[in-house]
Amino acid sequence: MERGLYIGRFQPYHKGHQSVLERIAGQVDEIIIGIGSAQLSHDVNNPFTAGERVMMITRSLEDLPCRYYVIPIEDLRRNSLWVAHVTSMAPPFKRVFSSNPLVMQLFSESGIVVESPDMYERESHSGTEIRRRMLKGEDWQKLVPLQVVDVIEEIKGVERLCRISGTD
DSSP: OOEEEEEEOOTTOOHHHHHHHHHHHTTOSEEEEEETTTTOOSBTTBOSOHHHHHHHHHHHTTTOSSEEEEEEOOOOSOHHHHHHHHHHHSOOOSEEEOOOHHHHHHHHHTTOEEEOOOOSSTTTSSHHHHHHHHHHTOOOGGGSOHHHHHHHHHTTHHHHHHHHHSOO
């Protein structure tokens, strides 16, 4: 059984994440999707809760050709202990898929194989760009799976982001 870990904040989950996960699904039997910074929500950089991000991911991956698990992972603020924390929260895995330099370094130092998947249209398909478009009233929907649009509308996510980005 080959199991890999893919970790991200998914603020929000978008077509870039979807593309990477579809490619990973062809390389492993099971994927662990770690929702990083799970404790953060309701701020401009992290507007969505871990539970909302679980909904975005699971609804978008209904047709993924392999089994997957979605695991919220809170930050520790102690990088030297972070890999042990992640491995204690997730099913066992042998490979990590990430392009985040810190994640790659920490797992490599722990002796875990790390692969950096090619990113999908990184300039436009990023949480930062999608949140910017939401705040400016620009088209963000084309950058995320339709299921994510549904979740964000259901939770009034754009309205939340606009409110929390304001000043008093």
